[in-house]
Amino acid sequence: MSVPGPLAERALILAPLGRDSQVAQMLLKEAGFAGDICPNLSHLCSELNRGAGLVLVAAEALLGPDLETLLVYLEQQPAWSDLPIVLLTHHGGPENNPSARFGAQLGNVTFLERPFHPATLISLVTTALRGRRRQYDARDRLIDLSNSEMRLQTTLETLEQQVEERTAQLRHNEEALRQSQKMEAVGQLTGGIAHDFNNMLTGIIGSLELLRRRLARGRTEDLDSLIDLGVTSANRAASLTHRLLAFSRRQSLDSKAVDMNALVTSMSELLKRSINESIQLDMQLNDSLWVAEADPNQLESALLNLVLNARDAMPDGGKLVVQTANEQLDAAYTSAYNNLAPGDYVVLIVTDNGCGMPQSVINRAFDPFYTTKPIGQGTGLGLSMIYGFSKQSNGHVTIDSEPDQGTTVKLYLPRFRGEPLPDTATDAQQLPYAREGETVLIVEDDPAVRVLVSAVLGELGYAFVEAADADSAVPILDSAQRIDLLISDVGLPGMNGRQLAEIGRQYRPNLKVLFITGYAEHAAVRGGFLDPGMQMITKPFTFDLLTAKVRDMIRD
Structure with missing residues (x-):
């Protein structure tokens, strides 16, 4: 495995105001890291072509006319590369932080608020360079793999024509058999799922249609049976998706x-x-x-x-x-x-x-x-x-x-080793009404889910703030807005919910977080995903469970 050269691991520093560049370079040098100061964004983009381990850039520097050049460079990175960027931000709202606008475009970005502690800077740089080295390792593996394939191809070309033809025929037959088995498996899966889901959707859609007709005619008797029918069918559909996740070992387990x-x-x-x-x-x-x-x-x-x-x-x-x-x-x-x-x-x-x-x-x-x-x-x-x-x-x-x-x-x-936890089941008769001023930040990219969660919490007296993604939520967390609980989907576009929670706790160290997820590969084992003050519920969930979790977490 090749070792990256000094240019490949250096930090490019762009902080045009004050002495931020000089201070950052000095701190990096004391920690054993190389760092070159760039006078402007154009020069930084030019230096990137020579190699870099990470970029340390002040938020105000992104307002220059050469930002598009940087974005094009990031967009055109090779498949193995995801350049780490440490973005120096100001304390305050979105008007002081262009990071709120450019965070998603920059990709692999970490936020560092000024004034920063030297240990925090060095920790972020160390982590970024560690990730960058992994990228270089991946690049080298790809090169080795490509070279191996070329050597194998050269070897194959030297074999006798009869051996080549026989090998090609065997591969063709094997691929045909594999494709046949794959199509058979896919056909079996889609046939079974289509049958089951069509039945479930018939129950859901049919019960809703009957509800609408009866309500339109003013008939309100015996609506519970129709509601139960729709909920039962929906729960069957949820069970089927959980089974799909279960066999792939991607379900979120609450052991x-x-x-x-x-x-x-x-x-x-x-x-x-x-x-x-x-x-x-x-x-x-x-x-x-x-x-x-x-x-x-x-x-x-x-x-x-x-x-x-x-x-x-x-x-x-x-x-x-x-x-x-x-x-x-x-x-x-x-x-x-x-x-x-x-x-x-x-x-x-x-x-x-x-x-x-x-x-x-x-x-x-x-x-x-x-x-x-x-x-x-x-x-x-x-x-x-x-x-x-x-x-x-x-x-x-x-x-x-x-x-x-x-x-x-x-x-x-x-066998369980330890003291069993007491049953904390919530009494459904005790609705978790909010106390005055209790506020929840809801971050969910699906509008329907966001509206339903907001409506349920609103009916119970909770104030709420909505955000469709993590980039929109960060300025809210970095503000004077009261937030008693963060409810976040794990699978958000761009920055995921777990990363948002980490940033939120930088601004609010005691922030409580309730994750909601339908599928989260890295959250499959909750014990390794959740820190203290964090809990998780799996979609689809009942609103009784949601509101009970909200009450218990806020008042814990």
């Missing part, structure tokens, strides 16, 4: 202490309604069961999926057994599986005496989109969702089955 026996018992009525009358349900719960560590909502979904699969395997009736057990897995067992550690596990076991599966089906049972059911009767995401959930929870899942002998599925979840 906590779970009493699996209590969870299974609470679902008994739902499970009985989900199976045929010809199927006998037998609960065999271990009286000395350990406490498990898992996301209870995802565990409920996994249990329901296993029961539904067992039901489908017994069309003529049979016996379905749901068990719980304690089990210790030793190193000899766990060594055969990636990311499975020896130790204590709480096991959920679902057994049926249905049609069973041959080994060829078992081998593919956890594959996403794979199903033995006809199109429209399953997306093939049930078992793959359970597999993804178990792995993301540091657990394990197994299938034991034979044709005509039934099937047993075991879901292993780690």
